[in-house]
Amino acid sequence: MAVLVVEHVPGEGPYAIGPALDAAGLRTRLCQVWADDALPESLAGIEALVVMGGPMAAHSDDGFPTRGAELALLRAALAADVPVLGVCLGAQLLAVAADGSAVEGSGLQVGWGDVRTGPPAATDPLLAGAPERLGVLHWHGDTMELPDGAVLLASCDRYPVQAFRIGGAAWGLQFHLEADESTVDTFMAAFPADAATVPGLRDATPAALAALIPHRDRVLGRFAALVADRAEHTASRTFFTPRAARWEARFAADTPAYASAVARMGLRPGQTALDLGCGTGRVLPALRAEVGDKGTVLGVDVTPAMLTAAAREGRDGDLAHLLVADCLRLPLPSGTVDGIFSAGLLDHLAEPAAALREWARVVRPGGTLLLFHPSGRAERAARHSRPPSPDDPLAEPNLRPMLTAGGWHTQEYDDARAYFLTRAVRTG
Incomplete structure (x- = not known):
């Protein structure tokens, strides 16, 4: 840069x-x-x-x-x-x-x-x-x-x-x-x-x-x-802004996998759900279905163009509140969120451990964190013609202790060929 x-x-x-x-x-x-x-x-x-x-x-x-x-x-x-x-x-x-x-x-x-x-x-x-x-x-x-x-x-x-x-x-x-x-x-x-x-x-x-x-x-x-x-935000925005208009169409086939992942969060009607790095918001309808009309759904992304695309897809208004925000400095009070969904974000952050601590801050004890990607680590690495990196924050020996230190208890770790999913619960 x-x-x-x-x-x-x-x-x-x-x-x-x-x-x-x-x-x-x-x-x-x-x-x-x-x-x-x-x-x-x-x-x-x-x-x-x-x-x-x-x-x-x-x-x-x-x-x-x-x-x-x-x-x-x-x-x-x-x-x-x-x-x-x-x-x-x-x-x-x-x-x-x-x-x-x-x-x-x-x-x-x-x-x-x-x-x-x-x-x-x-x-x-x-x-x-x-x-x-x-x-x-x-x-x-x-x-x-x-x-x-x-x-x-x-x-x-x-x-x-x-x-x-x-x-x-x-x-x-x-x-x-x-x-x-x-x-x-x-x-x-x-x-x-x-x-x-x-x-x-x-x-x-x-x-x-x-x-x-x-x-x-x-x-x-x-x-x-x-x-x-703003350097880290700028890098994200310069990458995603010119791609935002085509992002939804490019990954539309992943929507069912996102919905299946949300079903494993254990959300209930009336609760508050947060999608971090929501992009065009493809998971927001599934979150709304889980928390119902009386619940609250928030979509957070650092790239305004992505949220504009989400709104164009009808994923704002009554469906969800869209926020431009830094996932390391969430504009939310402590203990006000019941579940966080995050797809493909944590391993792209310069400070993943700090992010997990901040996410724990806004989640009530017993609340859920679901980390997801519609392909497994090995498959993603193969796309780049390399083996999975042992330094990857999502590798199990790295992620479990980082979650524990951040205030989370890992309940599931599933790095399958077709998807990556980790479910953790807020301790304390």
Whole structure:
């Protein structure tokens, strides 16, 4: 996994963004499209997307051969909730990708100048704590119109859209928050005609930069921390989002096996059942049948596109409540669930032992956990031309003690050719 940084022209690089990503332990993959670096065709292996500035126009393909491919990546990132930071041109492209628009401005805005942070900035994950007036480096002539649902975070009189957020993980900055000690000299050398419109720009830079750095480093550090914290979710979302529309049809034949597995949970009418990693929700009707009209069925998945597919299949509303949530941080009170069903999830988690402890937290004593897969471990390994791994969390010598430590008593362990099933009961 790496953070993809798209650089359009020499000199408009990530500057202070790079050290912030490094400090968070993130790897950077620099894509210099000006040097004919190929943009990736998908977000596989990408945990965040950073799109830098440049003199080309976000509203036109003229002189901008990678515009279409960049918009496609940005749209994929928005769909999969992959963190995005767009700077200057990158911010304009982000607005276009989200169904806003980029437009020609009223002329150059170059040099140090204030932007005003609005009330939404006070609770923004990146800009919270920024001063009401923030001195930043401007260097642009175009602007943008934001799409519906975008949150305006900062503005100024001449160009009202200066910073915005789309969804929970994509930010656009019209100004150059990433500026460091070398940025102004590099920009002045690259764009001398622009620089000539601002006498004294170089002389004003040390003081302006000194005032900006604490806020710059806090904002960029928060973005890097957010990327690192969401890395596991991002990997899942980038894999499943483009597959969500076809997932149900691809595995529809497994539905009877799921229903048979649910029948072994021992659920009763009126109880609460939880499907973790529910995907398109093929097991939710079986859970509803077990707990009846007076029971509660919850489907949890970390990929919004999967839940959208589940809703399209009619598996929301009266059938089940669908939640976007982290299975390691369930938004449920302790001891409120009677049974958990989970298919093909535990062995894909970075911390399966922690997951089992969290699942035990929300289940009442005597409640049930059913781990299931519609094929056995040996069959799945054979598909990949390898033997079953002894390190597999689902291998019996690994799973039984992990369940015990997590607060579960194993009642059944059945690793058959045609399915895998483990049933455990909450102790305590």
